[in-house]
Amino acid sequence: MTTMTRGGFASAASSLEFNTGGWRLARPEHRGRHAPCETSCPAGENPRAYLGAAADGDLRAAWEKLVEANPLPAITGRVCHHPCETGCNRGQYDEPIAIHSIERFLGDRAIEAGWDYPVGAPGGDAPAAAIVGAGPAGLSAAYHLLKRGIKPVLFDAQPAAGGLLRSALPPYRLPRTILDREIERVIAAGIDFRPDKRIGRDISIEELRADYRAVFLAPGAERPRRWSADGAEPARMRYGLDLLKSWTSVGDLPVKGKIAIVGGGNTAIDLARVLKFAGATEVHVITFQALPGAAAVPDAMSAVAREIRQAVEEGVIIHDHRGIRRLIMRGEKLEAVEMVHMREMDDSGRGRRLVAFEGTETILKADEVIPAIGQEVNSAGFESVIGRGPFFHADRFGRLADHAGIFAGGDACGAAGTVSGAIGDGRRAARAIEAYLRGTAPPEQAVIEPIAYRHLNLSYFDHAPRAAAPILSASERSAGNEIESSISQAGVHAEAERCFSCGECMACDNCWTLCPDNSVLKLAGAPPGRDRYVFDYEHCKGCGICAHECPAGFIMMIDEN
Amino acid sequence: MEPKREGISVAALHHQQPAFRGLDAGHMACPGCGQALGARLVTEAIGPDAIIANATGCLEVFTSMWPRSSWRVPWIHSLFENAPAVASGIEAALKAQGRQTKVVVMGGDGGTFDIGLQSLSGMLERNHNVLYVCFDNEAYMNTGVQRSSSTPHAAMTTTSPRGETRMGKRHLKKDLLAIIGAHRIPYAATATVAYPSDLRAKVRRGIEIEGAAFLLVHSPCPLGWGHDGADSIEVARLAVQTGFFPIVEMERGVVAGVMKIREVRPVADYLRLQDRFQHLFEDSREAREELQHLQELADHNIEVYGLRADEPHPRDSEGADTVRRGGMRWS
CATH class of the missing domain: 3.50.50.60 (FAD/NAD(P)-binding domain)
Structure with a gap:
């Protein structure tokens, strides 16, 4: 039996007992930041989230994330001016992600597959709210009220819903079948739609106010200036x-x-x-x-x-x-x-x-x-609430001053006049209506600065061309044929993989791989996202490699002095 | 604040990681140490069935604080100059027993370029089935940043300061790979902590191959090089992208593959991040000439190894560190 001297061996115990975390001057933390695609979307979509789900191959989850904000993706994927792509950080690197093509693909796929909107039917004693105008703002408000457990009753002067989307958008931009099917599906999700009801002719504002505690006005701007x-x-x-x-x-x-x-x-x-x-x-x-x-x-x-x-x-x-x-x-x-x-x-x-x-x-x-x-609002029927006109003067929550319980949005408020803006108005108003019915103040929306291009680590991305949607040449075009087509499912996947995931973990493993102190640990079985990693602050020395090498700018060093 | 994860023991997690990690946390390396990262990455690629002989140096010191050890594989330290001899003996004994356990030597540039060069040469000449990994941080960091034969030309160390007549180290970095290559061993390569997948692939290759293999791993030292610990990877990446540290592979002494540089950066981008080269940015004739000298040395590397990429490739200096969602790069 050999007896080892004290200097000859180390106890069979690991250096994990040394808490080198005490050396640290700054700690790394997961700090999610907003991507420019999200902050620039008038409808309030978070494209980064649905691109992530699409990259994981779960198209349905991607669509569900998309319709958290916008119930009409097949439509906006075609007609929106997509400021998300103008804001996209990847535009400064090579070409922006083709977000509109992905939005459109997901919207079309949901229609084909008949995916149900993630909303439940409101209970029997749920409060109801009236919405005037079944254009994008009204449909969005109705949908978001439904999501909040409020019964939406949607009035429109026309026999079919859609507003300007139906009456003025040419089919080469928005085919009727897509318009019909998507709107039908939103209404079928639980909206009580009352067509052929014009304010001032079939029903008055006063009657609506008597029947409903909250009214959202989105009649659009139909009268040419x-x-x-x-x-x-x-x-x-x-x-x-x-x-x-x-x-x-x-x-x-x-x-x-x-x-x-x-x-x-x-x-x-x-x-x-x-x-x-x-x-x-x-x-x-x-x-x-x-x-x-x-x-x-x-x-x-x-x-x-x-x-x-x-x-x-x-x-x-x-x-x-x-x-x-x-x-x-x-x-x-x-x-x-x-x-x-x-x-x-x-x-x-x-x-x-x-x-x-x-x-x-x-x-x-x-x-x-x-x-x-x-255009301006055709004020007939709205004289009591429109004031001097020609537009409704709503505050940032969509509330009309001096008319408690009345809200307005969309083109009738005279803003930029975009479909996505109208959808955003409907969403904000739904939130304000919910607060109003509860008797609370509407939730403030902070102005959010998106993560800047320079806060990403671009070493970890490679150049890749944008998936271009097929477009008819000028000589092939006609008024009735859609000009731009869909990209393929492979194209959707490739685009989703091009996403920088600005400000959010994409589970690339960089922090875990590059930590010299094994202080970024991986959780088995966690989904590919921020929940996959934990910091070991007992051992982390705060060198900052993980934050510097995070491609997405998701890790920040927080001073501990 | 980091949200608390319910029911997760961080201590237990250390030993439940998806890859085997032969080096535990709690070691005494400085924050941002390139060598600590390199050693862990190498052990991940080798796996648990290995014996490591460690030459004297930072790695030996910071992983073996009495009475604990960071190593999770059998590990031995003897002297500065004899780690290859120790490994040769271990390998011969394992061979006699008919065992397949891998034998690896780890040393710094001091122990490899200078002090242990003769025993390394002997191990290579006898072609022992050993992988020798040199973590090259280009000076004697453990003893207080003295120059080694690996220190690059014009770099400041405590024994090669910027003085009256010299702009840092007078001599050139020793071309160790050429010396190793002259032994005609089956496999020799350079790698860097900035490209971990390339590093791991080379470790696996060195382990699989029958006979002696040598790997030179460029490992930034925040303390000795004078850069922020957070920049360790950035610095190492720039060393490659400027041509300052060429990434090459040799089979039997002949260059068999290189990591091409897609976008060649000026060496000043690399040098500017480090205090050891700050004197090269002074407004003087000497500084300008030495700065240009380092640029010419990098250009020479690019020329003799053919590092400039003709077209983008997934394994070149831009493609090799591309990440994919879900950690696909590492699978």
């Missing part, structure tokens, strides 16, 4: 939105010659393309705004940039930074319009002001001038 050139208006002037609506319902439009459309919004661009498809010789769009460029332009046209690009491909001629000074008439007939350079300028702190520049006038031959410079 008046337009004239220097006081002159041609007889029988047709307005852009009216034309678009009649074309959408009839499917055809009598048009000939050269058309000049005034305005830089979606109505102007949609109408220009429709008229071009319908056979107009020349279609001109005249706007005091700027053509959107690769970089952000402060006074860019409010129409979706993609749509403007496609319109130009189809032969629509856009005159940016121009206004119409004068109509040149020969008796009753329009001969030409006089254009002038025009820009919106800062009025020394008192807002903005349109300035026309003398000496820059040009003549444009035109057979018809069509204004599409925006």
Whole structure:
């Protein structure tokens, strides 16, 4: 039997007994931060979350995360201007994630597979709320009320729900079948829909207020804003939105010659393309705004940039930074319009002001001038609550001042006029309505700064091209055929894998692999996310490698001094 | 605050990790130590059936604080200069017993480039079935940052300071890999803690191969190099991306593969992060010339090893550390 000397061996005990954590000056912590895609989404979606689920191959879970905020993904995947992609940090690296293509794919898949919306039926004694207008804002409010256990009763003047999506969005952007099926599914989730009920004609605000403790007004902006050139208006002037609506319902439009459309919004661009498809010789769009460029332009046209690009491909001629000074008439007939350079300028702190520049006038031959410079609320029936108009004046929770229990949102509030913005309005209002019915203050939404590009560790990403959705060439396009198609399921997966997961753990194992002190430990069986790792503060010396090497910026060093 | 995870014992978790870890926490390495990380990664790739002979150096000191040990495999330390001789004996004894246990030597650059070079040469010449891993932190860190023959040209150490006439170390870094290669051993390679999957693959290769294998692992030393511990990986990655530390493989002394550099960075990006090179950024003729000298040395590495990538590749300097959701890179 050999006797070992004291110096000859170490006790069979591990150095784990030494708590080197006492050396630490700063500790690593998991600190989730918001991604720019989320903070820039007007509807309040969190694309990073559903991209993560899609990357894990669980499309249904991805869709469920998506419809936590937006019940109409098949629609917004097609028509939204997707500011999420403009905000996407990956855009500074190579190309932004094709979030809209994934949103659309998930929405379509849910329709095909018949996935149920994750909402339950409200109890028999649940409170009810009335919603006026079954456009995106109203549908969103109804859906989010339903999610909160409140019975939504949805009124609309038209026989079918959809609002402007139905009446004015051309099928080459949004096919009717998608519109019908998605809206049908949302309503079937538990919304009490009452069609053909126009406020002021079939039912009054006062009756609604008597029957329901809370009312959400989202009637949209259906009345075209008046337009004239220097006081002159041609007889029988047709307005852009009216034309678009009649074309959408009839499917055809009598048009000939050269058309000049005034305005830089979606109505102007949609109408220009429709008229071009319908056979107009020349279609001109005249706007005091700027053509959107690769970089952000402060006074860019409010129409979706993609749509403007496609319109130009189809032969629509856009005159940016121009206004119409004068109509040149020969008796009753329009001969030409006089254009002038025009820009919106800062009025020394008192807002903005349109300035026309003398000496820059040009003549444009035109057979018809069509204004599409925006819409306002048709206030008939809403006189008691709209105040001076032409829009509802709602606060940030959607509440109308001096009218407790009345809320408003969507285009009727005169904001940016986007579908995603309307969906966000509906969601915020639902939250405020729930609080109102409970007698509490609406929850404050903090303004959140997203995680910046420089806080990611880009060494751990490789360049990869964006999955491009197939698009019909200009010569193949027509008014009735959808222009952009879906990407494949493989494309969805590839895009989801391109996501930087800004500010959120993607379970890449970097922290676990690179810790010199084994102080990042992995939990067996945890899902691929933040719950997979724990810090061992008994041993962590606070070197900060994990925080520095985290690709997603999810780990922060917190001073312990 | 980190949310408490119900019912999870962190102490127990240490020994329930999905990969075997031959080096426990609680060791006395400085925060951000590249060598501690390197040693653990190497033990992960070797697995539990191994015996380690350790030359004198930081690794030996910080893992063996009496009466405890960080090692979870049999481990022996004898002297600075004789670890390869000790390993040769262990390997011969295991062979005589017909056992397959792997034998690994770990040493620093002092024990490998300088003090233990003759016993290493003997082990390689006899072609013992041993993997020799040298953690190269380019100076004698354990004794207070003295220069070694591995210290790069112009780097400051306590024995090669920036002085009246010299801009840090006067001599060049010894080309150890060429010396190792001259022994015509089956496998020799360089690796770095910045590319752990590459490192592990090379350890596995060195273990699988019959005969002597040698691995030189570039291991940043926050204390000796003078950088933030959080930057250890960043520094090691830049050493590769600048061409300053080439990542190569040799079979029988012939270069058989290199990690290509997709986007070659200027050496100043690497040097600027470290105090030991700060004097090269002074406004003087000597500083400018020595800075350019290091750039030329890196360019020379790129040229002789053919490091510049023609096209992107998943194993090049940009592709090799790409992460995937769910830790796919490590599976």
